[in-house]
Amino acid sequence: MRIEVDWTRCDGHGLCARLLPEKVGLDEWGFPVIDTPEIGDDLVPHARRAVGACPALALRLVPG
Amino acid sequence: MTLWYLARAAGLIAFLAATGSVVLGALASTGHRADDRSRDRRVLRQLAHRSAAVVTVAMLGLHVVLVVTDSFVDLSVPGALVPFTAGYRGFALGLGTLAAYSLAAVAVSGAARGRLAASARSARHWRALHASAYVVWLLSLGHGILAGTDTGRWWTWVLYAGCAAAVAGALVARLVVADRHESTSPLAAARRQLTTGGVR
Amino acid sequence: MLETHPTVSRLLTAPAGTPRHRNQDELVGLAQQVRLLGRGGAGFPVATKLAAMPRGRAVQVLVNGSESEPASQKDRTLMRQAPHLVLDGALLVARALDTRHVTVLVHDPGATDALTRAVRERSDASRVRVVAHAGGFVSGEVRAAIRLVDGAPAVPPGRRVLPHESGVGGAPTFASNVETFAQLALLSSLGADGYAAIGSAAEPGTTLLTLVGDVSGPGVVEVPTGLPLAALLPGQDTDPRPVLIGGYHGSWVSDIRDLRVERPGLREAGLPLNAGVVARLSNDTCALAEVVAVSTWLAGQSAGQCGPCFFGLPAVARDAYALLHGRPSTADLDRRVAQLPGRGACAHPDGAAMFIRTALTTMTAEVEEHRRHGTCGRPWLQELPTGPAPAVRSAS
Incomplete structure (x- = not known):
């Protein structure tokens, strides 16, 4: 699995970085910085939680 | 009679949980501050909003089942399912039935948020659908006041007034904050110009 | 001006006249034989893109001429000097895909005039729609261009959509840069062998470039592919300077000795040619x-x-x-x-x-x-244009 940001919707709320700190950092404006989008099996539940928490619905968990 | 007391208690708890969920939901989009503590508070608010919603649905289910099975008032299954056909306090119960149906829609929309709001356009529809939670809350308030056995006692008025104030306050806070964010965020302004002003 | 470096003039002076009809498979085959790459920026293989297209009356053809990078002039030059060749290519593709829906998106007013006139001059182009716009840089991106043609804000959508699945009006769309269409028209007239008679083996034929700054005659040139880049940049071995390849989304590179004008080779070197802007600064500017x-x-x-x-x-x-x-x-x-x-x-x-x-x-x-x-002592001479594009210097 892989996380993907729809940048046209992301508002920089930054909740994803709190719920998935292993994968998501934030830049100085609060927008996610994701170095490796691949999500291992152990992180999938956390990634789902981060996806569900995004107020802008900008985060997605996609296969691949 | 035990069932009847339980039914009333379940209804009341459902209403309280609904109030909590609506308030937390309204406040979900507030607190747009760029520090980790406020982000954590928002995450917790979301969690509490969803938990309260689950409690609402569960308590409502219990309330309905108990009211129908209890023999103290004569309420048939069709009377409970079809609004305004119940023999006992038909209008008041009708409000409750409508509230239950709309709550089901709101709950389903909440559970399927990720799938229903996949595109920007569908997200707007989703928001409108999910905002019918306010209607659910109003209907259940009316149902509680008109059908509630305890209505008239001083503590029910304190309770209803307190819940109404909380919901109204949260709604105002949401509208004010959303407005401030829209007018102060340069990105929001740029995006607005894109959709209204067309080509730069 | 053009005698100073080895240019050819195939595209810009191509004779007008509808190229012979080719069906989709033939066109795909031709594009494959000459390894034709899209000339907008991404350099995607045309054969692959064309082969993925369904056929039918609903299909759309989008000619992307929204050249909005101020350093690039090649698309407007092509549309001004050879509008019929561009239309030939667009109609060739449309016919191969059994459709009549052709839209040309243009940024430059002169190019718009030339194309509109060309459409009126011929009988087979009555269904061609010329859309003029004044969008910014990102409006030239193909998905933004599609939205622009559809009357939506000219910005790329947030999710990946492939034009051949959902493009103009939601219909399957073959979208490419104007030069791609002109090259296709030429390819159809010359045949694969004739087309590949000049140029390199990896990407036969010619390509349009816009040369900017201290170069051998700034402006638009047509060169055979495989040409050593140094041929366009006299004095580079005695006075080596950074060279910009690929325009304002491109890269600066110091050592160009092994580089040739050819998309596959440049891409391998990590230097995408993009829309074909090559620039070098003089020693007089900061x-x-x-x-x-x-x-x-x-x-x-x-x-x-x-x-x-x-x-x-x-x-x-x-x-x-x-x-x-x-x-x-x-x-x-x-x-x-x-x-x-x-x-x-x-x-x-x-x-x-x-x-x-x-x-x-x-x-x-x-x-x-x-x-x-805090300074190098040299003034800023604005050799890299950033404002409204300057007047086109003709290549012929």
Whole structure:
């Protein structure tokens, strides 16, 4: 699995970085910085939680 | 009679949980501050909003089942399912039935948020659908006041007034904050110009 | 002007006249034989794109002439000088796909006039729609161009959509750059062997370039592919200077000795040719000031859709400006540039980061001078255009 940001919707709320700190950092404006989008099996539940928490619905968990 | 007391208690708890969920939901989009503590508070608010919603649905289910099975008032299954056909306090119960149906829609929309709001356009529809939670809350308030056995006692008025104030306050806070964010965020302004002003 | 370097004139002087009809398979086969690559920026294989298209009356053909990079002139030059060849190519593709829906999106008023006139001059182009627009840089991105044609804001959508699945009006769309269509028309007339009689083996034929700055005759040129880049940049061996390949989304490179004008080879070297802009600065202008000016322009071209681009590019431009005036540390600049790629709906932040990063790494002496003294003593001569595009210098 892989996380993907729809940048046209992301508002920089930054909740994803709190719920998935292993994968998501934030830049100085609060927008996610994701170095490796691949999500291992152990992180999938956390990634789902981060996806569900995004107020802008900008985060997605996609296969691949 | 035990069932009847339980039914009333379940209804009341459902209403309280609904109030909590609506308030937390309204406040979900507030607190747009760029520090980790406020982000954590928002995450917790979301969690509490969803938990309260689950409690609402569960308590409502219990309330309905108990009211129908209890023999103290004569309420048939069709009377409970079809609004305004119940023999006992038909209008008041009708409000409750409508509230239950709309709550089901709101709950389903909440559970399927990720799938229903996949595109920007569908997200707007989703928001409108999910905002019918306010209607659910109003209907259940009316149902509680008109059908509630305890209505008239001083503590029910304190309770209803307190819940109404909380919901109204949260709604105002949401509208004010959303407005401030829209007018102060340069990105929001740029995006607005894109959709209204067309080509730069 | 053109005698100074080895150019050809095949595309810009091609005889008008409808090329012979080819069906989709034939056209795919021809494109495959000559390894034709899209000429807009991405350099995608045309055969692959064409083969993926369904056929039918609903299919759309989009000719993307929204050349909105101020340094690039080749598309408008082509549309002004050979509008019929562009239309030939568009109609050729439309016929092969059994459709009559052709839209040409144009940015330049002169090109719009030429195309509109050409459409009126011929009987087979009555269904061709010429759409003029004045959008910014990112509006030229193909998905943004599709939205523009559909009357929506000219910005790329947030999710990946492939034009051959859902393009103009939601219909399957074959979209490519104007030069691609002109090359297809030529390919159909000449046949694969005739087309590949000149140029390199990896990408036969010719390509249009826009030469900018201190080059052998600035303006638009048509050159055979495989031409050593040095042939366009006289004096580079005695006075080596950074060369910009691929325009404002491209890269600066110091050593061009092994480089040839040919998309596959350049891509292998990590230097995408993009829309074909090649630039070199003279020794009279402040190179860093030129880079800062382009960085500022790039920041202004953010459509304001995506946060990292909308906030990041202006911050990078400010950092670059501070460096120009002597800020000793480039740490902020380096960090912000490194964070740009991959974080937007289109490749604008990626391209901008490439431009600035490679400028800083190739212009080390200049950067050092500015860090120490806050100036290099040279004035800013605006050799890299950032305003409205200057008048086209004709290539013929």
